[in-house]
Amino acid sequence: MGLKRILAFGAAAMMSVASLTACSGGGESESGGSGGDLAGDIVFWSSYTQGPRAEYMQEMADRFMKDHPDVNIKIELFSWSEFYTKWTTGLSTGNVPDISTALPNHVTEMIDADALVPLDDVIDVIGRDRFYETALAEGESDGAHYSVPLYSHAQLMWIRKDLLEDAGLEVPQTWDELSAAAEKLTDGSVFGLSVPMGSNDMAATRFLNFYVQSNGEALIDEEGRADLTSQAALDGIKYFTDLYKKTSPEGSVNFNILDQATLYYQGKTAFDFNSGFQIGGVESTTPDLLDAIEGVPLPRMKASDPIYGGETSNLPMVVWKNSKHPEVAKEFLKTLYRDEDYIRFLKSVPVGMMPSLKDIASNEEFLQDPYIERFRSTYDALNEVIPLGTSIGMEDGPCVQAGIIVSQGVIEKMFQDIVLYDKPIESAAKEAEDSLNNMFEAAGALN
Incomplete structure (x- = not known):
């Protein structure tokens, strides 16, 4: 290239x-x-x-x-x-x-x-x-x-142990358990789970990747093409758009990774996805919460499913x-x-x-x-x-497509089109998939 x-x-x-x-x-x-x-x-x-x-x-x-x-x-x-x-x-x-x-x-x-x-x-x-x-x-x-x-x-799922205990909830192991817990813990002062969609970042791509990976699939298929229209991807898009409406601050439609993490640092979200760097962020922002946080494995489709890498x-x-x-x-x-x-x-x-x-x-x-x-x-x-785990898009090895899918904001724009302009999920996903594959082809990454 x-x-x-x-x-x-x-x-x-x-x-x-x-x-x-x-x-x-x-x-x-x-x-x-x-x-x-x-x-x-x-x-x-x-x-x-x-x-x-x-x-x-x-x-x-x-x-x-x-x-x-x-x-x-x-x-x-x-x-x-x-x-x-x-x-x-x-x-x-x-x-x-x-x-x-x-x-x-x-x-x-x-x-x-x-x-x-x-x-x-x-x-x-x-x-x-x-x-x-x-x-x-x-x-x-x-x-x-x-x-x-x-x-x-x-990446792990970060929880607030104190909020779960006060609500009588167990640590979620599945996506269904997470959505139920996030809805219950959203009370006006705390959001259950913020869903970030800022188009200048890769946060929404990261979230969708977790859901797709938990189904044993990937955002880039074995042939190197973007795959946003598989049933797993479509289900994941619906899952996070629903949670955006129910458990997320309205402004998260424009959040990037730092915006997303800061809410957790401040104690304003019950759940988040991030790395071990989350500890330092909480300590420097709201140190009194340090003993209330913990990182646990990412949600699975069923509790009996094996732990997976995610990212x-x-x-x-x-x-x-x-x-x-x-x-x-x-x-x-x-x-x-x-x-x-x-x-x-x-x-x-x-x-x-x-x-x-x-x-x-x-x-x-x-x-x-x-x-x-x-x-x-x-x-x-x-x-x-x-x-x-691997970097997003590198499940089958290093590829230029992996850089494109996390840097161009295509998936983030797709989510924004759905939640801001009521674009149907299937058509938004197909449009984003086609856009990414055109970029892959222009970069010489597709045969």
Whole structure:
């Protein structure tokens, strides 16, 4: 796919190392490098722009440069939206970094643009079997892996335990139970479940994806085409439009992910769907509610149905093909996975940033964290679903369509047409499906 198509159809979702042994995190030198033979200037574009995560990356760069005096690492910070614009426009001029953070859908486009170098050698040094297979698969093309997941997070249903207890309700396990509980808990001061439909975001796509996944289906079929007219998709559209009318604030028709989360942070919704980052949001907004929140598995069609993934995001690191010193970038990348440092990085947002390394998820040192101990049931729920899920649209592997379906607001507009203009569900779904497939075809993603 050419640059113009990358710019037009790229993903913008809302919203990772010197040798070391496979399990101990040890290495040949303090930085994990091969000694003092590394040299060169490298640029690291990072979207970890604030607080402890930014400080951690700078500290790791400073340590690496101290161990390798002939290396200079310059970190440049960009928000995710800025980063996407920066790298897509930079491809034509060669103004791209040596190493960077990325989003899973970015990686698909970067591979398609032949912008990255394979990282199988890095993965093998860290320990290939330490990673979740689904996380590695998101950066795979023709047998090579072009990204390394740094951390993971997955979507859960967030509940208010106090509201459920006061109403004499059990934690919902099915969609029917959720709708009944949400209706009962909507009382004028609290909304049972806000249903976000803002067209500048992917929140409605996320919600519909959960419902469709619980039916064992997907929004993109095995042939790579959008599928919004399956019975599961139509039932899901009706489910959420009904709940919008019964349990949601009217303004949620324009909510994005942050708007949606903020209502839960403020204690104004009984249920929400989000990742472990929800804990930090509640703590900073309404800390008195912290003991009343919990993340549980997503609703199922029947309580006896198995737990499913829904949506897992694996935040990757990449090394750029344009780099003059890819060997330096790779050696620095390896150091980020040394156990002691990797654990420290994850604990900068405990329960929010979950390990992409399976052995770290059960590491006793990692588990000795007050937030993990306090929210252990949520932590365990996340660990259960992380290996089961993928980014939206990547159930059958990386594809450009996955970026389009979450970035173009087509599903969100479909919901708005239904609730604001009374468009029939079937015709709105068919129109949105056709629109997405036209975009897929224009991007060269359909045969």
